[in-house]
Amino acid sequence: MMTRRTRAGEGEEKEEEKVEEIRLSTSKAIKMTTILTGILFVSMCLASTDAFSYSLQSGSLQVGVGNKVKYSKEIYTGSGYNPNTGIFTVTVPGIYLISVTMMSGFSSAHLTVRKGPAAPGLILGWLFTDRSFNEACLTIDISLVVDDTIYVQMNSGSDLFDVYNTFSVSKIADP
Template sequence: MIMAHILNCILFVFICCKSIVDAGLTATLPSGSNSYAKDAVILYSRILCPDNNYNAGKYTVTVAGNYLVSVTMMSGTVTAHTTLRKNAAIYVWLYTGNQYDMATQTVCMQLAVGDMIWVQMTNKASILFDVYNTFTVVKLP
């Protein structure tokens, strides 16, 4: 009886770990000023927690479910607008003024297989400053 309980606990841990690692990404920008044209996809090229579903600035969902998505931006000495996009539609906006303002949006998104999410420069060309800009995607168990 005790052995069965222990095996059930071990199985539960493996199931939870599997669901947690199905998807997880954190990426940031390289050091310095990073210029982007209007409507450009933000390419977070410094990968801190890799996920094979991230390519050329876009994250493609391979496991349907609820995801926690967080975007943080710092624009340096100019204003900037970015948007978190889901299949090209705007999901949320981020805005910073000048003088190294920061903005963050953290949202729960219900995503299906094949959905794509990314961050895009919006309204006008701008600069994002340094490693303070992050994009994180985590599938919730």
């Protein structure tokens, strides 16, 4: 009886070793998949030369009606955006994702996202807040060609509040 139990125990130990071996190889495969996915994601981001993300500086910013909003706090810098003018200029044709978030300051505000280069620019979308410290956001996909411009313009109100205001553009596909 004792011998049988030992042999059965040895068989169970071998099965447990095989299960552990499979578990380890599966774990290694999962780790490799995660690493390869990470490498692919980084490669895709690096491949998009036209991309940026900026916000406003801390505090309240006064922007005159009809003026472009100049986002100056760098979150991610690729190419094409000029924080001195508030204008993104396309250098590579493609399908782009445009995202704008806003928080008004002490009064309501109204922004438009516009496409140039011709003034006053084709309106792509509207953002509106109806009271102090209210928020709005807009995300769109659009096909753009070289020298197209994208910018955000203040249409009414004058006060934007803090880093809650962002402007981001990224190329997501070829034309």
